[in-house]
Amino acid sequence: MALASENLTKNQKTVLDILENSSEPLKAYTILFDIQKKGIKSPLQVYRALDKLIEIGKVHKIESRNSYVACKHEGCNAKTSTSFLICENCDSVTELTGNNLISYFSKQAEKNNFNYKKHNLEIFGLCKNCKLKN
Amino acid sequence: MALASENLTKNQKTVLDILENSSEPLKAYTILFDIQKKGIKSPLQVYRALDKLIEIGKVHKIESRNSYVACKHEGCNAKTSTSFLICENCDSVTELTGNNLISYFSKQAEKNNFNYKKHNLEIFGLCKNCKLKN
DNA sequence: CTTAAAATGTTATATTATAACATTACATTA
DNA sequence: TAATGTAATGTTATAATATAACATTTTAAG
Numbered sequence: 001m002a003l004a005s006e007n008l009t010k011n012q013k014t015v016l017d018i019l020e021n022s023s024e025p026l027k028a029y030t031i032l033f034d035i036q037k038k039g040i041k042s043p044l045q046v047y048r049a050l051d052k053l054i055e056i057g058k059v060h061k062i063e064s065r066n067s068y069v070a071c072k073h074e075g076c077n078a079k080t081s082t083s084f085l086i087c088e089n090c091d092s093v094t095e096l097t098g099n100n101l102i103s104y105f106s107k108q109a110e111k112n113n114f115n116y117k118k119h120n121l122e123i124f125g126l127c128k129n130c131k132l133k134n
Numbered sequence: 135m136a137l138a139s140e141n142l143t144k145n146q147k148t149v150l151d152i153l154e155n156s157s158e159p160l161k162a163y164t165i166l167f168d169i170q171k172k173g174i175k176s177p178l179q180v181y182r183a184l185d186k187l188i189e190i191g192k193v194h195k196i197e198s199r200n201s202y203v204a205c206k207h208e209g210c211n212a213k214t215s216t217s218f219l220i221c222e223n224c225d226s227v228t229e230l231t232g233n234n235l236i237s238y239f240s241k242q243a244e245k246n247n248f249n250y251k252k253h254n255l256e257i258f259g260l261c262k263n264c265k266l267k268n
Numbered sequence: 269c270t271t272a273a274a275a276t277g278t279t280a281t282a283t284t285a286t287a288a289c290a291t292t293a294c295a296t297t298a
Numbered sequence: 299t300a301a302t303g304t305a306a307t308g309t310t311a312t313a314a315t316a317t318a319a320c321a322t323t324t325t326a327a328g
Contacts, residue, residue, distance in 0.1 A: 009275065009324090028315070042278065047316065052275090064197040064254055066284095066315065085248045094246055104238065105257050112228055114219045117259035120198055123239050125251035143293090143306065162284070176309065181285065186306090200284065200315095 008053075014038050015049035016058055016070060024091045025067035055079070062086065062093065064122050069093050080118040087127035089134065094127070142186075148172050149183035150192055150204060158225045159201035189213070196220065196227065198256050203227050214252040221261035223268065228261070 008016065014035050019026060026034075032046045040046060050068055053059035057079040059068050065086075073095065083096035101121065109116040126134065142150065148169050153160060160168075166180045174180060184202055187193035191213040193202050199220075207229065217230035235255065243250040260268065 011276075043316070044278085044318095045276075048275075063256075085243055085246055087248075088251065094248065096242060096246070101242070105255075108230060108235070109219055109257055109259060112219055112230070113262040113265075114221075114228065114257070115260040115265050116257060117222065119258065120254070120256045121239075122197075122254045123243055123248070123250060124253065125243060126249040128247040131247070131249050145307075177285070178287095178309085179307075182306075 009049075011040060011045055012049045012052055014040060015046060016053055019053075019059060019068060019070035022070075025062050025065060025069040025093055027065075027067045031068070060084075060095070062122065063120055069095075071095065073097060081120070083119070083121040083123075085123050085125070085127070087130055088124050089126055089130035092127050092129075096121070096123075143183075145174060145179055146183045146186055148174060149180060150187055153187075153193060153202060153204035156204075159196050159199060159203040159227055161199075161201045165202070194218075194229070196256065197254055203229075205229065207231060215254070217253070217255040217257075219257050219259070219261070221264055222258050223260055223264035226261050226263075230255070230257075 015031060018031055018034055028043065028046050028050065031050075032040065032043055035046075050059060050061075054061060054068075057071060059070055060082045061068055062084060069084075081102065083101055085094040085096065087093070102116075102119075105119050106116040149165060152165055152168055162177065162180050162184065165184075166174065166177055169180075184193060184195075188195060188202075191205060193204055194216045195202055196218060203218075215236065217235055219228040219230065221227070236250075236253075239253050240250040
């Protein structure tokens, strides 16, 4: 069995490629605009590619910004849950990894008699670079 | 000095009222539809009231669902940061409180040389009631 | 090869949110 | 009380984000 990322279709590869070469999250219509020369003409083509890429864990959505970011981690297990550090100054995004967050959230949920399934976490602030500048 | 909630205008009170009497988060256009008989005719009137209510901490936005929920905590300090338990079955929402989350996130951010300012946390799963039923 | 599932292409439309601008309410204080 | 400044309002239009519906094509597995 091949890696999911090897089975990508043309549209999916095109969308993933532009996200992987971006230093910040991109919006769907920004992606659309940037790749119209590659034969993608409608929003739906972008959204469908994004849906698939999210499903296999190669892309994550930043909910509070309606934007999308490529995952840099091989075999990222964040197909459902995501945790980000988002710089308010430069918009760069770093993904938090490791399962300690999940066990922590499970415990927090348990206290409320709530059965944890998955989560979205978005932490806003200043990244390393922007801390220095300001 | 009066409480911020005592200074609410008519539109703001109308929007807050419908949110406080809802058992689940509501979408902006749902609110609009439900209160047209009270003289609110345009989306902008709803969004402006929501903006103000969010600013003073009486309402929070559930980013992943584009919906809005009234805060049940007196003097809620979550004017910027929010933490929710969201039931995937019944859509009910419980807000996590306490500063332990903030200190935990600050530490996680620190590890990445990131300066924590605020956060959004959305935990999905099954609430107490829905756990029993399923 | 056949076939079923997935992906595509295309048009239209739904949903969520803001821009722009003229007007009104209201608290402060001169 | 009149002047003044800030916030809120009302209204129309439009921007930004996302999905429905359906016919067609590609792909992978048997």
